[in-house]
Amino acid sequence: MNQPQVPSHPPKWLPPTMWAIFTIILLVTLTLSFQTGTATKALEKPLVSQVTNTMTTLPSEEAILTITYYIRQIGRALLFFLLGLTGSWSIHLTFHKITARNRFLGTALMLFIISYFTEKMKIFIPGRHYSFPECLESFLFGILGCICITFLLYHLRRIASRPPESNINKTAPGSTK
DSSP states (O other): OOOOOOOSSOOTTHHHHHHHHHHHHHHHHHHHHTSOHHHHHHHHHHHHHHHHHTSSSOOOHHHHHHHHHHHHHHHHHHHHHHHHHHHHHHHHHHTTTSOHHHHHHHHHHHHHHHHHHHHHGGGGSTTOOOOHHHHHHHHHHHHHHHHHHHHHHHHHHHHHHSOOOTTTTOOOTTOOO
């Protein structure tokens, strides 16, 4: 059984496509990060009211605020995970001649700069505040995405570099099959 051959170099369209996806996710992250507090609440209100209207007893205003806070945190974590995933993959594809350690350090630096910038710029937005712990949370979710794609690419390269197993499914000499 022949293993599929994995090309040594990715198709020429893949790195620009990954950078485009990364840029779109970055723009969504920046747009959501730089909204005012009232704009953020207005964006969340339809979702939260739809969820709370399905409950038999309506939650208190404090409970609704807690729900919206956790929705924002999950969304931010997901966006930074996707930034880490696509950013790391883009860097792996674009700078494949650089050592893996330097690609990882470059990705980590890029993710920290993005997380710090998006958090620090909130001091200029009415109704928002700077929080270094949230900056670190964003960075860690980005690094988690980076680690996931790095392990996946490493595993795929190991599978592709294995020698084909030529003795599987062969019949023994003299057998009638």
